[in-house]
Amino acid sequence: MKLLIGDKNYSSWSMRPWLLFTHFGIPFDEVLIQLNQPDTNAKIRAQVPRGPGKVPCLIDAAGQPVWDSLAIAETLAERFPQHALWPRDAAARAHARSVSAEMHSGFGELRSNMWMNIRASFAGKNATPGALADIARIEAIWSDCLQSYGGPFLFGEFGIADAMYAPVAMRFNTWKPALSETAAAYVERLTALPAVQAWIDAAHKETHAIPYQDECP
Known part of the structure; x- marks a missing residue:
């Protein structure tokens, strides 16, 4: 493939x-x-x-x-x-599909104001009311999943739902909005995952730049 x-x-x-x-x-x-x-x-x-x-x-x-x-x-x-890309349990699988689809179709304010740029550091910027509202909803999703399924990832082991939210963790690493202890710890676990680290390492080795995404007003 x-x-x-x-x-x-x-x-x-x-x-x-x-x-x-x-x-x-x-x-x-x-x-x-x-x-x-x-x-x-x-x-x-x-x-x-x-x-x-x-x-x-x-x-x-x-x-x-x-x-x-x-x-x-x-x-x-x-x-x-x-x-087990999706949880084996049917109820957990339905939940995982729901939060994955919500990530797929929502959070427009976060996407627009805190785009993914792994090499950049925009700490504290673009914390608009809309972006903060999206972050609050994401934190609620993460907290609910981690509490319901025991972690360390959203539905126990790493799966599709975690992959859907991994770029959010990258955004949080770049923009550094205030996060709850639970959300911050989940971001750390995602960032430390070997596959995520491999992606990050490759991003830092790239030389192609998109100027408008490398600047933050």
Whole structure:
């Protein structure tokens, strides 16, 4: 299988399926396409003509493309049932799907004001009321899951829900908003995960820069 991704420093959506492949040891070939370039869309469409021209995109051994982070995660869970990408328990699985979908479709204020830039440090900036409201909701989700399922990750062991929130942890490392003790500890555990560390290390080695994302007014 082949996974098309964007820059590790910036591409929060690419980070999610990459972590699942890497953490669970699922073999894949990585194809990194730099974002915000004149030919970015064309390079993606050359490999995935029927898709939206965005990353991430999974291309399986038969050439079938699957785009969108959550769709890729569902595909991996379906094809590799030996790995508990979703919780085995049905009720926990429904809960995990719900919080993952909420991350997928929500938190627009956080995304707009505290974008992912692993190499940057914007401590204390852009703490708008909307971003803080999104952070409060995320903290409530994390606290509920960790308390309900005992940790160390949202549903016990690392899975799709954690991968969906991993870029949030990267944002928190960059922007450093005030967090509860529970949320801060979860961010530390996510950051220390070997697959996450591998992504972070690669992001720091990249040389491609997107100027407007490297500056914060």
